Amino acid sequence: MKKVKVLFSEKKIKNKVNKIAKLINKDFRNKKLVIVSVLSGSVVFCSDIIRKLKIDFEIDFIRVASYKGKKSFGKIRLLCDTSLNMKGKDVLLVEDICDTGKTLSYVKNLFFKKKVSSVKFCVLIDKKIKKCKDIKIDYCGFKINDDFVVGYGLDYNGKYRGLPYIGVI
Numbered sequence: 001m002k003k004v005k006v007l008f009s010e011k012k013i014k015n016k017v018n019k020i021a022k023l024i025n026k027d028f029r030n031k032k033l034v035i036v037s038v039l040s041g042s043v044v045f046c047s048d049i050i051r052k053l054k055i056d057f058e059i060d061f062i063r064v065a066s067y068k069g070k071k072s073f074g075k076i077r078l079l080c081d082t083s084l085n086m087k088g089k090d091v092l093l094v095e096d097i098c099d100t101g102k103t104l105s106y107v108k109n110l111f112f113k114k115k116v117s118s119v120k121f122c123v124l125i126d127k128k129i130k131k132c133k134d135i136k137i138d139y140c141g142f143k144i145n146d147d148f149v150v151g152y153g154l155d156y157n158g159k160y161r162g163l164p165y166i167g168v169i
């Protein structure tokens, strides 16, 4: 593995997770919350978030692949869909990182086709680049410039997901 420069320490992430979980506890009280974790990158973040929740929720998973072709935006392909009945539910989509917003936009449309009541986004890292117009991040951990980051679930060619901190290679 290449050397990784720490960007957000374990302690910083823990504090941020606590803050976000507090907001979710407040905002989703008495809602029909389904947390959907986008595989594989968000599992670490998501598992830390849910252990801080004091409200009822169900959990589900979705897997998508994004292809960066010659165009500036990648094409998204659904590899594994959710399995719970989503009709009338309040979905909180948990994602590791939002780059162009193409993935979130795709998943949002997919959930509205499943007749959900609402969709909100909880994203560990938001890149400060131009986004798809329909994407607003409701719960954001950290904002970064255009760096490529790894750790705490985020990978580079499948590696570095197990690092307890977020760093740059």
Ligand code: IMP
Residues within 6 Å of the ligand: 041, 066, 095, 096, 097, 098, 099, 100, 101, 102, 103, 104, 147, 148, 149, 150, 154, 155, 156
């Ligand atoms: P988007 O669809 O352009 O927003 O891309 C989002 C996806 O690209 C994320 O779910 C990640 O899998 C991947 N990605 C984007 N930037 C990074 C990064 O800095 N590190 C690791 N994965 C990234």
Ligand code: MG
Residues within 6 Å of the ligand: 038, 039, 040, 041, 042, 096, 097
């Ligand atoms: Mg991802």
